Amino acid sequence: MLKKVLLALTGCACFWIGGTVRADMSIDITGGESSRIPVAVSPFAGSVPAAQDIPHIVGADLLRSGELSLVDVSDLNPPISQPGDARFGVFRSRGADAAVLGAVQSAGSQMTVSFRLMDAVRQNQLAGFSYSAGPADTRMIAHRIADVVYQALTGTPGVFSSHIVYVLQRGSEYLLQVADSDGYEPQTVLKSHYAIMSPAWSPDGRRMAYVSFERGHAVVYEQMMDSGRRIVLASYPGSNSAPAWSPDGKRLAVVLTKDGPSQIYLVNADGSGLTRLTFSGAIDTEPSWSPDGSQLLFTSDRDGSPQVYMMPVAGGKAVRMTFDGKYNVSPRWSPDGKSFVFVTRVSGQYRIALMNVASGQMQVLTDGHDDESPSFASNGKMILYAAGIGSRSDLAVVTVDGKTHERLSNVEGAMDSPVWGR
Amino acid sequence: MKKTVLGLMVVGLLAGCSTEQAKTNTAQDNTVRQAAKAAEPAPAPAPAVAVDPLNDPNNILSQRSVYFDFDKSIVHDEYMPMLKAHAGYLTSHGSAHIQIQGNTDERGSAEYNLGLGQRRADAVAKSLELMNVSSSQISTISFGKSKPRAVGHNETAWAQNRRADIVYQSE
CATH class of the missing domain: 3.30.1330.60 (OmpA-like domain)
Known part of the structure; x- marks a missing residue:
């Protein structure tokens, strides 16, 4: 039995996914509804499960963005699937500004999914596409539809069809996994009995750098996503960690302890040309390249407590960026280079915060106990992080305004080091 | 005395265990097992008295x-x-x-x-x-x-x- 809840009216609501979808998700929304664009996502015409599943996945994606709200039209039977339907006015009368209509036709093992995004007031079409694919592609088609709808209504490219990477610890096993942006369809890239941490996607998405303890100490590997072939990028005495790709994909910043405490080095993508960048005598780690490739943000405790600093990639003076509190770590640039996310400790709790680079203004976005490893979606609108709860940590997404939170997964085990790819 | 003990320790370390006569009454299962293991290639006369100072719970080295x-x-x-x-x-x-x-x-x-x-x-x-x-x-x-x-x-x-x-x- 499929349960649907109208989300637009309350501060907190649950959106149940049915059909072949496995898990439930909860989305917490705080703040006013008035700024959100109300959209009705009608059930699609068709007898295959995808006709029910696709609109639900689209709806969950749109809701997670925090910029759209959903208007419930699930009671209409049969669903409105054509713009010429005599009942079309119901979208407007229920408060929707836009409506998503569609149909799924199946022929053997293939299916054709067509959808239209309609202006609920003028009743004209804003966008429309048709996709042909196998049933295994149901979720990816839904994410692509959500991208089209989101961009048409907000003007910002959608990121729902992008992928995320994270480390799942299950018993004594560590799995490096890639999944859809909503945490579904996980695929294992590497399975190990030794700890894996800090995966970093190359800008072109074809390579993954990560840290593995399989040789007894932390070593940085670089793995081809298509073939699985991998090379050792850095395996010097001590720890080799925190790989970060330059925006052009030609170099990485890595953190080594071969010359003393953790320091930042630059290395070519083939492991050659190692040069040392920081000389602090303190812990310098977690480098993040600015989108233009000229600056690194990083964590350092050179002033006595771990704080975020910025310095030119070409070398030079590091400037301290964070001053509130005694623990500010894990900085990541926003895609436009105007702000960065990081982890801050507030009253003993670890939370995700955002800082504007120009103004130095800081906003705490989450209210968890042990929130870690934030990273931006490529459109700069959402932030993925690991939300710790007791012995496990879930993947979670928060919007840049801090008003919409969603826990993505309900997988057994601990999910760490999430990174949003393209 | 000290020299003798040291000599035994070096041998013991290389063999994966060592002996120290002063600690015989505190031998643990672990130590006995290690002594027995070390005794396999060249049986020692009294494996039960062998104590590795590194693993002797009464020794600060443990x-x-x-x-x-x-x-x-x-x-x-x-x-x-x-x-x-x-x-x-x-x-x-x-x-x-x-x-x-x-x-x-x-x-x-x-x-x-x-x-x-x-x-x-x-x-x-x-x-x-x-x-x-x-x-x-x-x-x-x-x-x-x-x-x-x-x-x-x-x-x-x-x-x-x-x-x-x-x-x-x-x-």
């Missing part, structure tokens, strides 16, 4: 862990007697080699914790070097927060995990 305050890598004075004992063992056993493994509690950044664990291991190494242990006998490594000894999520568990362990190479 203590291997240094605990730290949150976000700190200062070795407290209370660990100096233990470190002095290890320094004495290492300086008198030139072929012995230790790895110092740094750990942190689960809170905060995994990468910063990896650096912090390394600094804790390095702090213990520095203490031993100041006690005249050759740096060539010491290597350091950090596990960061990836290998917690205590699995709880409270200060008691966290305190157990803010730690550097001394591990002898033969172990």
Whole structure:
């Protein structure tokens, strides 16, 4: 039995996914509804499960963005699937500004999914596409539809069809996994009995750098996503960690302890040309390249407590960026280079915060106990992080305004080091 | 007497165990098992009396862990007697080699914790070097927060995990 809840009216609501979808998700929304664009996502015409599943996945994606709200039209039977339907006015009368209509036709093992995004007031079409694919592609088609709808209504490219990477610890096993942006369809890239941490996607998405303890100490590997072939990028005495790709994909910043405490080095993508960048005598780690490739943000405790600093990639003076509190770590640039996310400790709790680079203004976005490893979606609108709860940590997404939170997964085990790819 | 004991220790270390007559009454299952294992190639006359000083619970050398305050890598004075004992063992056993493994509690950044664990291991190494242990006998490594000894999520568990362990190479 499929349960649907109208989300637009309350501060907190649950959106149940049915059909072949496995898990439930909860989305917490705080703040006013008035700024959100109300959209009705009608059930699609068709007898295959995808006709029910696709609109639900689209709806969950749109809701997670925090910029759209959903208007419930699930009671209409049969669903409105054509713009010429005599009942079309119901979208407007229920408060929707836009409506998503569609149909799924199946022929053997293939299916054709067509959808239209309609202006609920003028009743004209804003966008429309048709996709042909196998049933295994149901979720990816839904994410692509959500991208089209989101961009048409907000003007910002959608990121729902992008992928995320994270480390799942299950018993004594560590799995490096890639999944859809909503945490579904996980695929294992590497399975190990030794700890894996800090995966970093190359800008072109074809390579993954990560840290593995399989040789007894932390070593940085670089793995081809298509073939699985991998090379050792850095395996010097001590720890080799925190790989970060330059925006052009030609170099990485890595953190080594071969010359003393953790320091930042630059290395070519083939492991050659190692040069040392920081000389602090303190812990310098977690480098993040600015989108233009000229600056690194990083964590350092050179002033006595771990704080975020910025310095030119070409070398030079590091400037301290964070001053509130005694623990500010894990900085990541926003895609436009105007702000960065990081982890801050507030009253003993670890939370995700955002800082504007120009103004130095800081906003705490989450209210968890042990929130870690934030990273931006490529459109700069959402932030993925690991939300710790007791012995496990879930993947979670928060919007840049801090008003919409969603826990993505309900997988057994601990999910760490999430990174949003393209 | 001292020279005899030292000679036995070096042999024992190479064989994976050692003997020390003064500690016969505290032999543990573990020690007996190791003695038995070592006895296989060349049976020793009395395996039950064999005690490895490194694993003898009554010997300070069996203590291997240094605990730290949150976000700190200062070795407290209370660990100096233990470190002095290890320094004495290492300086008198030139072929012995230790790895110092740094750990942190689960809170905060995994990468910063990896650096912090390394600094804790390095702090213990520095203490031993100041006690005249050759740096060539010491290597350091950090596990960061990836290998917690205590699995709880409270200060008691966290305190157990803010730690550097001394591990002898033969172990």
